[in-house]
Amino acid sequence: MPLSQGPKGHERPLSVNPFLGAANPVGGMTGAPPKHRLPEHPMAPSTAYQLVHDELMLDGNARLNLATFVTTWMEPEAGALMMECRDKNMIDKDEYPRTAELERRCVAMLADLWHAPDPSAAVGCSTTGSSEACMLAGMALKRRWALRNADRYPSRDARPNLVMGINVQVCWEKFCNFWEVEARQVPMEGERFHLDPQAAAELCDENTIGVVGILGSTFDGSYEPIAELCAALDALQERTGLDIPVHVDGASGAMIAPFLDEDLVWDFRLPRVASINTSGHKYGLVYPGVGWALWRSSEALPEELVFRVNYLGGDMPTFALNFSRPGAQVAAQYYTFLRLGRRGFKAVQQASRDVAQSLAGRIEAMGDFRLLTRGDQLPVLAFTTADGVTSYDVFDVARRMRENGWLVPAYTFPANRQDLSVLRLVCRNGFSEDLADLFEADLTRLLPQLRAQPRPLTEDRATATAFHH
Numbered sequence: 443m444p445l446s447q448g449p450k451g452h453e454r455p456l457s458v459n460p461f462l463g464a465a466n467p468v469g470g471m472t473g474a475p476p477k478h479r480l481p482e483h484p485m486a487p488s489t490a491y492q493l494v495h496d497e498l499m500l501d502g503n504a505r506l507n508l509a510t511f512v513t514t515w516m517e518p519e520a521g522a523l524m525m526e527c528r529d530k531n532m533i534d535k536d537e538y539p540r541t542a543e544l545e546r547r548c549v550a551m552l553a554d555l556w557h558a559p560d561p562s563a564a565v566g567c568s569t570t571g572s573s574e575a576c577m578l579a580g581m582a583l584k585r586r587w588a589l590r591n592a593d594r595y596p597s598r599d600a601r602p603n604l605v606m607g608i609n610v611q612v613c614w615e616k617f618c619n620f621w622e623v624e625a626r627q628v629p630m631e632g633e634r635f636h637l638d639p640q641a642a643a644e645l646c647d648e649n650t651i652g653v654v655g656i657l658g659s660t661f662d663g664s665y666e667p668i669a670e671l672c673a674a675l676d677a678l679q680e681r682t683g684l685d686i687p688v689h690v691d692g693a694s695g696a697m698i699a700p701f702l703d704e705d706l707v708w709d710f711r712l713p714r715v716a717s718i719n720t721s722g723h724k725y726g727l728v729y730p731g732v733g734w735a736l737w738r739s740s741e742a743l744p745e746e747l748v749f750r751v752n753y754l755g756g757d758m759p760t761f762a763l764n765f766s767r768p769g770a771q772v773a774a775q776y777y778t779f780l781r782l783g784r785r786g787f788k789a790v791q792q793a794s795r796d797v798a799q800s801l802a803g804r805i806e807a808m809g810d811f812r813l814l815t816r817g818d819q820l821p822v823l824a825f826t827t828a829d830g831v832t833s834y835d836v837f838d839v840a841r842r843m844r845e846n847g848w849l850v851p852a853y854t855f856p857a858n859r860q861d862l863s864v865l866r867l868v869c870r871n872g873f874s875e876d877l878a879d880l881f882e883a884d885l886t887r888l889l890p891q892l893r894a895q896p897r898p899l900t901e902d903r904a905t906a907t908a909f910h911h
């Protein structure tokens with residue numbers, strides 16, 4: 443996506459309803475305000491409000507967005523708390539010590555939820571989302587490696603690398619690019635759409651800062667085999683002496699597995715897992731943007747990366763990319779933890795999984811589709827057209843469903859399965875069984891038309907769909 447650019451050529455100014463302009467001289471409008479320059483004069487708040495409000499009316503209906511993992515509904519009480527906290531700056535821990543305390547409690551709750559061997563020794567912080575959390579975790583891995591290899595880094599032949607599946611979320615490619623780390627990616631193979639533990643271990647060498655395991659993959663919602671990955675790295679250590687830490691990117695799954703898959707061992711129970719991140723604004727059930735990064739102990743997070751600033755008063759350690767950051771999301775996360783508890787989270791996540799699994803069954807029963815995942819890990823299903831279907835493809839389905847308001851992304855898999863294109867449905871809290879019925883009905887109604895096409899018709903695949911991965 444290009445960065446925002448200025449307007450090309452002449453642009454019309456904002457058009458203003460006469461009610462707000464001429465007929466409303468107290469509005470202070472002396473002419474239509476320009477779109478891309480600061481207006482010369484102020485205008486009345488009610489006029490400005492209406493202009494912005496009207497412009498935003500054409501944004502999508504988030505509840506029909508099955509592409510995003512991000513929370514689109516919270517209770518009014520959470521909204522009220524966020525309004526009350528909208529002026530709080532997370533960095534200002536001295537001015538807002540209670541907000542800072544809520545952050546600490548959230549970290550402690552997550553350390554306990556993710557089975558830190560000694561929750562009081564675990565360290566962590568809130569972030570703006572998983573991307574920032576992954577940057578911080580990656581930086582800790584890189585610094586630890588650099589400290590271990592101080593005798594030969596920096597030098598030409600010691601270029602750090604990070605091992606991961608090719609299905610990683612784009613934030614890991616960003617990390618590698620921004621921090622000059624080589625990304626070593628295990629490709630997909632056959633019906634394996636995520637990391638293979640053995641293949642990952644084989645990519646490791648003395649310059650590997652860590653291996654990223656994903657719970658679960660944005661491409662299809664599957665959990666990567668974290669315990670098997672750790673076992674493969676244990677074997678590697680026995681053979682070669684290389685001791686490679688694992689970071690678990692649990693952007694979605696770290697808030698699903700603890701409630702729905704209690705027997706799955708993926709977290710700090712595995713000694714090799716050094717750090718874990720999650721997105722508070724995905725299955726942590728908070729509006730965007732909040733994320734969390736935790737390290738199993740302070741040894742996993744080099745002290746030299748932690749900053750202590752005292753010019754706002756106080757002396758609180760922080761680890762973050764940004765300085766100022768809104769505090770409301772952290773209050774909302776604490777509210778959600780307090781409000782739901784373990785049982786509440788389990789009920790909410792189970793409801794999403796139930797909807798995903800039932801929808802998977804119903805889509806499969808239509809006969810036109812082959813399911814790759816069925817919502818039994820993340821409440822996410824990925825499916826493609828069945829072998830005999832030649833008159834339309836997944837891009838046609840995405841485009842036509844959009845006519846009914848549904849946002850269902852279609853996209854092509856990466857190496858070595860570029861031949862495979864899929865549709866993905868992310869079931870979140872708020873996507874009820876009733877909405878799933880409507881989705882099924884719309885898709886069912888569409889199928890005869892799609893089957894009657896002479897061939898797949900979507901030429902501009904990039905704009906027909908949107909893949910938020």
Ligand SMILES: *Cc1c(COP(=O)(O)O)cnc(C)c1O
Binds near residue numbers: 691
């Ligand atoms: C969404 C996601 C991210 C990025 O998270 P944000 O909170 O959107 O920054 C990283 N990794 C995985 C696996 C994700 O699903």
